[in-house]
Amino acid sequence: MRYDYKKQLKSFRFAWKGIRACVGKEQNLDFHLLVMVLVIIAGMYFHITRTEWMVAVLCFGLVIGAELFNCAIERLADIAHPEWDERVGKVKDIAAGAVLATAIAAAVVGLIIFVPYLIS
Numbered sequence: 001m002r003y004d005y006k007k008q009l010k011s012f013r014f015a016w017k018g019i020r021a022c023v024g025k026e027q028n029l030d031f032h033l034l035v036m037v038l039v040i041i042a043g044m045y046f047h048i049t050r051t052e053w054m055v056a057v058l059c060f061g062l063v064i065g066a067e068l069f070n071c072a073i074e075r076l077a078d079i080a081h082p083e084w085d086e087r088v089g090k091v092k093d094i095a096a097g098a099v100l101a102t103a104i105a106a107a108v109v110g111l112i113i114f115v116p117y118l119i120s
Helices: 003-024 027-046 050-078 084-120
Strands: none
Touching: 003 050, 027 050, 027 084, 050 084
């Protein structure tokens, strides 16, 4: 079986299309992207270590990925059940809670990385 590079490139285009469908339209995603940029600037200012960069990048990916999953779940729920339904609301709340848990963990990691730089 031959690897289909064209199919793979098409998959990447669809993925970027999905990201663009949320950026600028989802307030929480935009907030997380802004925080990511601020952390990158702070990391460059404080010259954080390679290991700290790796941890920060993993946190970026986890939080942004969680936010994109949340966006997808919310949109799918709205399509499946356009009128208000308590069960759909709970599903959306759970998805948002997953993002919050990920963001809190990333914030704690950020404090662990940056507080020593701020103190010294």
